[in-house]
Amino acid sequence: xxxxxxxxxxxxxxxxxxxxxxxxxxxxxxxxxxxxxxxxxxxxxxxxxxxxxxxxxxxxxxxxxxxxxxxxxxxxxxxxxxxxxxxxxxxxxxxxxxxxxxxxxxxxxxxxxxxxxxxxxxxxxxxxxxxxxxxxxxxxxxxxxxxxxxxxxxxxxxxxxxxxxxxxxxxxxxxxxxxxxxxxxxxxxxxxxxxxxxxxxxxxxxxxxxxxxxxx
Amino acid sequence: xxxxxxxxxxxxxxxxxxxxxxxxxxxxxxxxxxxxxxxxxxxxxxxxxxxxxxxxxxxxxxxxxxxxxxxxxxxxxxxxxxxxxxxxxxxxxxxxxxxxxxxxxxxxxxxxxxxxxxxxxxxxxxxxxxxxxxxxxxxxxxxxxxxxxxxxxxxxxxxxxxxxxxxxxxxxxxxxxxxxxxxxxxxxxxxxxxxxxxxxxxxxxxxxxxxxxxxxxxxxxxxxxxxxxxxxxxxxxxxxxxxxxxxxxxxxxxxxxxxxxxxxxxxxxxxxxxxxxxxxxxxxxxxxxxxxxxxxxxxxxxxxxxxxxxxxxxxxxxxxxxxxxxxxxxxxxxxxxxxxxxxxxxxxxxxxxxxxxxxxxxxxxxxxxxxxxxxxxxxxxxxxxxxxxxxxxxxxxxxxxxxxxxxxxx
Numbered sequence: 001x002x003x004x005x006x007x008x009x010x011x012x013x014x015x016x017x018x019x020x021x022x023x024x025x026x027x028x029x030x031x032x033x034x035x036x037x038x039x040x041x042x043x044x045x046x047x048x049x050x051x052x053x054x055x056x057x058x059x060x061x062x063x064x065x066x067x068x069x070x071x072x073x074x075x076x077x078x079x080x081x082x083x084x085x086x087x088x089x090x091x092x093x094x095x096x097x098x099x100x101x102x103x104x105x106x107x108x109x110x111x112x113x114x115x116x117x118x119x120x121x122x123x124x125x126x127x128x129x130x131x132x133x134x135x136x137x138x139x140x141x142x143x144x145x146x147x148x149x150x151x152x153x154x155x156x157x158x159x160x161x162x163x164x165x166x167x168x169x170x171x172x173x174x175x176x177x178x179x180x181x182x183x184x185x186x187x188x189x190x191x192x193x194x195x196x197x198x199x200x201x202x203x204x205x206x207x208x209x210x211x212x213x214x215x216x
Numbered sequence: 217x218x219x220x221x222x223x224x225x226x227x228x229x230x231x232x233x234x235x236x237x238x239x240x241x242x243x244x245x246x247x248x249x250x251x252x253x254x255x256x257x258x259x260x261x262x263x264x265x266x267x268x269x270x271x272x273x274x275x276x277x278x279x280x281x282x283x284x285x286x287x288x289x290x291x292x293x294x295x296x297x298x299x300x301x302x303x304x305x306x307x308x309x310x311x312x313x314x315x316x317x318x319x320x321x322x323x324x325x326x327x328x329x330x331x332x333x334x335x336x337x338x339x340x341x342x343x344x345x346x347x348x349x350x351x352x353x354x355x356x357x358x359x360x361x362x363x364x365x366x367x368x369x370x371x372x373x374x375x376x377x378x379x380x381x382x383x384x385x386x387x388x389x390x391x392x393x394x395x396x397x398x399x400x401x402x403x404x405x406x407x408x409x410x411x412x413x414x415x416x417x418x419x420x421x422x423x424x425x426x427x428x429x430x431x432x433x434x435x436x437x438x439x440x441x442x443x444x445x446x447x448x449x450x451x452x453x454x455x456x457x458x459x460x461x462x463x464x465x466x467x468x469x470x471x472x473x474x475x476x477x478x479x480x481x482x483x484x485x486x487x488x489x490x491x492x493x494x495x496x497x498x499x500x501x502x503x504x505x506x507x508x509x510x511x512x513x514x515x516x517x518x519x520x521x522x523x524x525x526x527x528x529x530x531x532x533x534x535x536x537x538x539x540x541x542x543x544x545x546x547x548x549x550x551x552x553x554x555x556x557x558x559x560x561x562x563x564x565x566x567x568x569x570x571x572x573x574x575x576x577x578x579x580x581x582x583x584x585x586x587x588x589x590x591x592x593x594x595x596x597x598x599x600x601x602x603x604x605x606x607x608x609x610x611x612x613x614x615x616x617x618x619x620x621x622x623x624x625x626x
């Protein structure tokens with residue numbers, strides 16, 4: 001039996017559409033009346049778990065789900081022991097450093113040493129500033145990170161930027177890009193090696209769908 | 217907080233000990249049956265001893281400062297056994313067959329919460345023998361252990377670290393480590409994005425996918441343009457697989473699934489030949505029940521004149537076996553009850569009671585005899601006690617030292 005961990009939020013719709021194309025229908029998750037966290041495919045050979053995006057690699061790492069779909073940003077942040085199989089090309093965004101528009105700083109290196117940087121991505125932020133050899137205090141936040149500079153708690157933030165609209169509406173300015181992120185198909189390494197229940201075939205089906213849209 | 221154990225440590229109570237011993241005794245019987253002898257090495261080792269083989273990172277070792285030395289609690293046994301055995305290899309006949317059953321310690325990584333620190337390992341090392349027959353002995357011994365634990369279905373994922381390393385030598389040195397790391401971590405996306413030529417990228421993805429039924433995988437490897445050394449390794453691997461298959465069939469050993477997986481490698485040069493993992497099957501969480509392989513360069517690291525000897529072995533993870541076997545109902549569900557309860561009826565009867573108990577214990581077989589320490593309890597209370605503890609026989613000892621024997625219905 002195959003279990004797939006799917007992320008709540010922005011990647012869900014594209015993930016479900018992709019799986020539909022390989023014959024796995026979990027569209028009930030998109031029904032706003034749905035409260036179920038576990039849904040079986042009509043063929044009852046596969047099921048999906050609906051979890052927070054941060055938790056997708058956890059279920060896959062521990063093997064409760066053989067496959068999962070999650071953003072590269074979270075894989076970079078959490079460094080889970082999972083197999084990275086396919087770049088699914090959707091959910092494109094970037095992890096960036098932003099400051100207030102009125103701030104005098106226009107690059108990360110201009111930030112004064114020991115300034116505060118608010119972020120949900122504490123490891124990515126820490127690694128980035130360490131690579132610049134710039135000592136900063138990382139302030140962990142769980143949401144609405146933009147409020148960090150607005151309230152004056154932090155000089156800068158490290159956060160995901162897709163269209164840039166949220167930054168603009170909050171009078172923030174993107175000054176550095178750490179990396180690009182897209183959704184990834186990941187697998188539990190042991191299950192991937194054992195390849196039971198046609199796991200490999202499913203992965204190859206998904207890969208062929210994705211590569212069809214990518215210029216070689 | 218004196219009443220709490222350290223974070224990540226745990227105590228084993230008699231029932232858990234009985235279950236753990238059930239596993240260890242079965243495994244040890246098999247080790248003895250194959251002519252292996254137990255070695256006990258020090259729990260503490262110099263940090264450099266533990267790290268010499270490159271397989272251990274200092275961050276995973278619990279370290280202690282003793283006088284001027286930095287010592288570590290062993291995270292595995294092979295380094296200790298290699299260190300202990302190699303200096304005495306010259307005088308002894310080869311091969312040496314050693315086994316161990318011991319606790320190991322691993323420091324929890326930052327960010328893990330209450331992760332277990334102490335584990336139990338049982339394993340073997342076959343030192344001083346190279347070649348496929350020694351590899352076959354280790355794999356057949358492993359299969360025998362698992363059969364004796366009553367595990368019907370399992371997977372053996374088998375790689376050849378030396379062959380894969382040799383296939384990776386085609387990659388430019390600057391990128392070889394990155395390619396190896398990506399293959400070891402099954403990171404296909406990293407391989408696709410590394411700055412490799414199209415030909416080398418295909419080669420890297422080919423190695424990543426060298427996995428499946430042994431016959432198919434061997435055929436795929438043979439399609440590569442191999443040098444003489446690589447061809448010899450492939451041929452030896454085929455001989456080993458044939459020997460395994462033939463032996464298991466002749467012994468009517470229950471079939472387990474064998475996956476040949478040339479992408480099964482580690483990011484450090486420790487194993488030089490076969491490398492394998494034992495994976496649990498069936499429902500429930502998949503666990504790595506054990507792993508092992510051939511390490512022909514390790515012993516030389518511990519020899520004063522750097523003389524090296526080949527070695528091959530495996531370790532079984534007792535904690536994972538315990539977790540996996542628990543729901544199967546094979547492990548003992550209670551500690552063994554006493555056979556007898558000796559009840560002195562008065563203060564004058566204590567000496568006679570101890571003497572009577574001693575007499576019953578002197579039997580060819582183990583007889584478990586416990587004393588009722590408190591006198592003067594009514595008979596129905598004593599019966600109730602015996603019933604609850606699963607004791608079937610009560611001997612009442614009177615002032616004259618005469619026993620009155622009673623059988624308790626359960």
